[in-house]
Amino acid sequence: MQPRTQLAKIWDTHVVADLGDNAYLLHVDRHLLHDLGGSRGLLDLKQRGLAVHSPQLTFATPDHAISSAPGRIGTSAVGIDLLRALREETRAVGIRLFDIDEPGQGIVHVMGPELGLSLPGCLIVCGDSHTCTHGGLGALAFGVGSSELAHVLATQTIVQRRPQAMRVSFEGTMPVGVTAKDLILRLIGEIGAAGGTGYAVEYAGSAVRALDVEGRLTICNLSIELGAKMGFVAPDDTTFNYLAGRPFAPKAAIWEQAVADWRTLPSDPDARFDRELTIDVASIAPQVTWGTSPEHVMAVDQSIPDPTTIADPSRRGGIEAALDYMGLQPNQPIIGTKVDWVFIGSCTNSRLSDLRAAAAVARGRKVAEGVRAWVVPGSEQVKRDAVAEGLDRIFLAAGFEWREPGCSMCLAANGETVPRGQRSISTSNRNFVGRQGPGARTHLASPAMAAAAAIAGAITDVRRMENA
Amino acid sequence: MMEKLTALTSVAAPLLRANIDTDIVIPISRMVGNSTRGSLGQWCFSPLRYQPDGSENPEFILNRAPYRSAQILITGVNFGCGSSREAAVWALKEMGVRCLIGSSFGDIFFNNCFQNGVLPVVLDRATVESLAREVEASQGAGRISVDLNELTVTAPSGTRHRFAVEPKRRQALLEGLDEIAVTLQRAAEITAFQTEDRRRRPWVYSR
Ligand code: SF4
Numbered sequence: 001m002q003p004r005t006q007l008a009k010i011w012d013t014h015v016v017a018d019l020g021d022n023a024y025l026l027h028v029d030r031h032l033l034h035d036l037g038g039s040r041g042l043l044d045l046k047q048r049g050l051a052v053h054s055p056q057l058t059f060a061t062p063d064h065a066i067s068s069a070p071g072r073i074g075t076s077a078v079g080i081d082l083l084r085a086l087r088e089e090t091r092a093v094g095i096r097l098f099d100i101d102e103p104g105q106g107i108v109h110v111m112g113p114e115l116g117l118s119l120p121g122c123l124i125v126c127g128d129s130h131t132c133t134h135g136g137l138g139a140l141a142f143g144v145g146s147s148e149l150a151h152v153l154a155t156q157t158i159v160q161r162r163p164q165a166m167r168v169s170f171e172g173t174m175p176v177g178v179t180a181k182d183l184i185l186r187l188i189g190e191i192g193a194a195g196g197t198g199y200a201v202e203y204a205g206s207a208v209r210a211l212d213v214e215g216r217l218t219i220c221n222l223s224i225e226l227g228a229k230m231g232f233v234a235p236d237d238t239t240f241n242y243l244a245g246r247p248f249a250p251k252a253a254i255w256e257q258a259v260a261d262w263r264t265l266p267s268d269p270d271a272r273f274d275r276e277l278t279i280d281v282a283s284i285a286p287q288v289t290w291g292t293s294p295e296h297v298m299a300v301d302q303s304i305p306d307p308t309t310i311a312d313p314s315r316r317g318g319i320e321a322a323l324d325y326m327g328l329q330p331n332q333p334i335i336g337t338k339v340d341w342v343f344i345g346s347c348t349n350s351r352l353s354d355l356r357a358a359a360a361v362a363r364g365r366k367v368a369e370g371v372r373a374w375v376v377p378g379s380e381q382v383k384r385d386a387v388a389e390g391l392d393r394i395f396l397a398a399g400f401e402w403r404e405p406g407c408s409m410c411l412a413a414n415g416e417t418v419p420r421g422q423r424s425i426s427t428s429n430r431n432f433v434g435r436q437g438p439g440a441r442t443h444l445a446s447p448a449m450a451a452a453a454a455i456a457g458a459i460t461d462v463r464r465m466e467n468a
Numbered sequence: 469m470m471e472k473l474t475a476l477t478s479v480a481a482p483l484l485r486a487n488i489d490t491d492i493v494i495p496i497s498r499m500v501g502n503s504t505r506g507s508l509g510q511w512c513f514s515p516l517r518y519q520p521d522g523s524e525n526p527e528f529i530l531n532r533a534p535y536r537s538a539q540i541l542i543t544g545v546n547f548g549c550g551s552s553r554e555a556a557v558w559a560l561k562e563m564g565v566r567c568l569i570g571s572s573f574g575d576i577f578f579n580n581c582f583q584n585g586v587l588p589v590v591l592d593r594a595t596v597e598s599l600a601r602e603v604e605a606s607q608g609a610g611r612i613s614v615d616l617n618e619l620t621v622t623a624p625s626g627t628r629h630r631f632a633v634e635p636k637r638r639q640a641l642l643e644g645l646d647e648i649a650v651t652l653q654r655a656a657e658i659t660a661f662q663t664e665d666r667r668r669r670p671w672v673y674s675r
Binding site: 148224 | 500502515555580648
């Protein structure tokens, strides 16, 4: 048999029908619904007189449209309406909903892995572009639009074109102060926000093998910011140890059978990739974005780029517009740039290990005068685990706000926004124009970098703080 | 049912900025809710189209005659990257846009276009930029024609550029096919797949 990539293996397992011209009808193993689009999809089906094909493979939780304020006060009328509709419509068709205050509720890309719903080799979809996150467990997972979502509800399948295969090998040992977030931001800086378009990206190499599952989820989360709809890591013992005993992970004999199957998933040694690249992680410094695309990223100790040095007029124009929007000057250090807001949360960096990293920086220190700093755990379970080890008290003592799990300021619904012209450092994934509120200026960074900025009141190099 | 598209001749607006994401096409504040569809056109590109006080930004191309009536956008690299929100396509369509011509598009956005009778045409970057230059030289007066039967884009100068669309997608646009209805014809195959798969991968189904 020809050597195959992990992409090919998972793909082939899910083909219900070959539709020709590189299009396939694929089986969907897990369909995750959230409050922003879940009820709409179910209502669409109802209107068309169609049944939900496999409610037992479909799971729902509210995350996007609910406020992260204590007691969820501040959820807008629209958000309340979406939550009510999600409850009603999932109940009506027998879809399991993980509701507010219940373990299992959380950002859809945090709760899926945490519950063991997301498994290696599974095909997972959700009406959200960061569904690629679940690739951290070795799943083939990708975001879909509303029409595709309705198609999945009605048929438990999806029509997809097979992407090309790219492998990115992160080799070497990560320097102190450098995290999974920095690795993937560095890659986006290197090949651009469209560098992965049309590809499924496999993250490999010794640095990825050494990462825990949460770090792998962070890397895969930003695949879409690379332009790749899906990104994944080969499952290994780290993956199996993470999954063992999770509420929805298989048990006993079926677990043994599953693990045996999952061990066959990694790409064969001489499998062919359409594109391959290697990144030496020893040379990576903590990253921070300076502009309005995730490709506008730099090492924290470098200077802000100068558009006059760029020959390509469209790229130059883009950099000029970004600097103007961000209120930054070329050739200046980014260290020392004052921040008004700090957001630690989102499906990129709101898991327990992220909160621990931020708390390690915050412990015994104080948030700078005039800075508002939020910590928003990714799920109810993360919140409970963090409280159990006292992380909430570390944050509160340092002057951070400790909030309820959800998307919060990553998405900026419910008025959880950064005011116009103000600057935020955020552990989320999108520094787009207006993403955190109209006119808001966002710098993406790791949890430790964000916590360090909260303390310093300005963008700073966390490596210096750790030595302090 | 999807709206059909066969051919189109229109004013075309060049919007060549790279990486225009779907948050710019339609911000979250304007799309959240189950009943915003139908009112999205006015908010399409709102971060670029309006000033902080809510007035129109006269600099933005779609606020200028004749581009205001453009049914075709000439787009920069990676247009439609970011969020999977299909509301981005709904907003474009509600504003009157039925075709985008660019060198690359966000993968999910590209899919969503085809689901809504909007045609994303991929041409090489030099051709895209030459189309934009021609349109600008004519101050927007030069029309662009797109023909899905012939698979051609005709520049204001009359130069024809061929493009490719996957046959199935082309057929779906030409006929206004409903993908769910098409797949449901394979209901028996799906059931057979699940029956076999349950045996092969019980952990996917058992809990
Ligand atoms: S945390 Fe942000 S990026 Fe993640 S699912 Fe929520 S809104 Fe999307």
